[in-house]
Amino acid sequence: MKEKREAIQGGARTVFGREGYTRASIDAIAAEAGVSTRTIYNHFTDKEELFGSVFLESTASVTAASLELLDRHLRKLRRVEDVEADFLAYARDWVGQGSAHPDHFALVRQIVTEGSRMPAAVIDEWQRTGPRAVRGNLARRLRELADAGLLDIAAGAEAAAARHLSLLVGGVMLETYFGALPMGADETEEHVRGAVWAFLKLYGMPGGGADE
Template sequence: MPPVETKPLRAGSAAKRSAILLAARDLFMTEGFERTSVDAVAAAAGVSKRTIYDYFGDKSTILLRVVESAAASLLASVTEAADEELGPVSEAPETLEASLIRFVARISDTTMGSDAYSSLRRLVSTEAAHLPVLRDQWDTREPETLLAEYFTTFERIGLLRLAKPLTAADHFGALTFRLLQDEADAPKARRHEIVADGVQAFLRAYRP
C-alpha cells in the first residue's frame, strides 16, 4: 500500500499537524495501532476528526507519518553526533578509536536507549506485516551513507583501508548498533563494553 500524499498545509495549520502526530505517536506506542481510534487521536490532539482526515486521509497514513518523523529525528541525532564526535578526527587522527566509541555510545545512551525508541521499533515490527512500507521508512539507509562518507574521509588521511565504504559502514553497524539492540536491556556498563569491543573489532579489520 503506497503512502497517501499529505495535503498541503494551510497557514497556521503546521501546529495542528504536529499535535496530531505527537498524539498519535503516544497512543500508538501505549495502546497499539489497532486499538487506537481516530476519535482518540483527535481528542488527544485537541482537533476535530474532520481535521485529521483533511490532513492525513486515514489512520494508516498517520502511522506512516509518525514513523517517517521518528526516522528523520533519528537521522538528525546521528548526524549531530557524527559531526561532533567524528568531525574532529581529521585534525586529530590519534583520536579515531575513542571518537568512534563516543559516537556509538552517545547514540546508544540518548536515542537507542530510550523507551520511545524501543516502543517505536516494536510498533514498526508489529505493523509492518500489513503495511510493509513502514519498514522501508524506519530502516532508512541514510545513517549508513553518512557513516560511509566519514569512513571515506578517514581512508584519505590513512586511518582506514576500504574497498567498499558502505559495506564497511554496514560491518560497523553490525558490530555495534545491532549487538546493542540484541542486548537492549543490558546494564549501561555492559552496553559500553559491547561498544568498545565492536569498535576495536572493526578497526582490526579495517585499519591499514
C-alpha cells in the same frame, strides 16, 4: 490549525508506539490528543496517512541527529593514535540515541512485530530516509578516514559501514528490544568497547587500536 495538527501527531505517536499500527484506532488517537475524530479527519485522510506523517517526521529528526553525531565525532579525526578514543566517544553517543528519541524507537519496535501489516510505502520510505541514509553517510565518512590513512577498508566502505552498525547497534537493540528494556551503564560500556575493538580489529591501522 498548527497547534491542532501537532496535538494530533503527538497523540498518534503515543498510541502507535503503545498499541502498534493495526490495533491503534482513530478514536484512541483523538482521545490521546484531546481532539475530536472529525478534527483528525480534517487534517489526515485516514490512519495510514497519519501513521506515515508521524513515523517519517520522527525518522527525519533521528536521521538529522545521527548525521550531526557522525559529523561532530568523525570529521575531526586527524591522527591514527586518536582513532580508538574518538570512535569510543562517538559510539557512546550513538547507543544513547535510543533514550534520546524514545517515541521514535517505540514506533520502530512495532515494525519488528507487525511490519508486514504496515503500509509498505511508509516502511520503504523509512528505510530510504532513515537506516539507508545513515549507513550511506557513515560509509562516506569511513571512506574519508581511509583516504586519510586512518582506516583500512579495502573490502569497501559500504560493507564496513554495515559491519560497524551491526557490531555497535545490533547487540544493544537485541538486548534491549529497541530500547524497551534497560541496559545498565557498565553493560553498555562493555558492549561499546567490544564493538569498537572488533571494528578496529577488522579495519584499523597499526597504532590505531585493537592491535593485540
